[in-house]
Amino acid sequence: MASPSHLPKLRPALDYGMRKVQRHITTLDSEGRSVFVPDEDILYCDRGGYAVSWTYATSEFPAVLSGNKDLDGFLTRDPSSNNSVAHTGSRIVNGTGITFNTTNFAPGTETVMHRTVSLDFVAVVEGEMELELDSGAKVSLKPGDSIVQRQTNHLWRNPSKDKPARIISLITPAQSVTINGKEMTTEGFSVGSMGKRSMVTQGIET
Numbered sequence: 001m002a003s004p005s006h007l008p009k010l011r012p013a014l015d016y017g018m019r020k021v022q023r024h025i026t027t028l029d030s031e032g033r034s035v036f037v038p039d040e041d042i043l044y045c046d047r048g049g050y051a052v053s054w055t056y057a058t059s060e061f062p063a064v065l066s067g068n069k070d071l072d073g074f075l076t077r078d079p080s081s082n083n084s085v086a087h088t089g090s091r092i093v094n095g096t097g098i099t100f101n102t103t104n105f106a107p108g109t110e111t112v113m114h115r116t117v118s119l120d121f122v123a124v125v126e127g128e129m130e131l132e133l134d135s136g137a138k139v140s141l142k143p144g145d146s147i148v149q150r151q152t153n154h155l156w157r158n159p160s161k162d163k164p165a166r167i168i169s170l171i172t173p174a175q176s177v178t179i180n181g182k183e184m185t186t187e188g189f190s191v192g193s194m195g196k197r198s199m200v201t202q203g204i205e206t
Helices: 066-075
Strands: 010-012 026-028 034-036 043-046 050-057 099-105 118-126 129-133 138-141 146-150 154-157 165-173
Touching: 050 066, 138 146
Parallel strands: none
Antiparallel strands: 010 043, 026 034, 043 050, 050 099, 099 165, 118 146, 118 165, 129 138, 129 154
16 A cells, blocks of 8 residues: 555646536435535546546445445545545555546546556546557547446547546456466556656556
């Protein structure tokens, strides 16, 4: 686990000119009525041209909602909580639970080619994005288009020269795939500077 001193600094509204999004969380009050949790800013980790957030995360699945265990664990800034928002940017896959991410891309930016041991459900909600696989295959995605990412090596790219883009992702842990006796493990992450093309390059956890 990344130590607190190496956890990325987080800040709100890294939206690259897009509308600032809001997250609304519901809960039950002491009488069992449905209510909203007081709103807090979505916090982003700057990746140098694109920014990623943990919009929500759980420490286990199925999630334990009783006593607000999931909610308290997420909202705390204490990194000892496995699903704490403090892990935004230092972790892509939460090995025992799920993560719900929002990622904003400035024009012309892309991630490194990478793989995580997970099953990801991704949808483009603003702008246009391109997904490229290590085979060279590519698809272009417009708002409403989606990807089911099944532990494949890939990169995300905003091909526009002047328009930002936004994707949302639900990332679930998965058993690693084995091909011809080789286990497919996390790829594409290394310790180094966080440049325009970098993904999570310091304190990466999966």
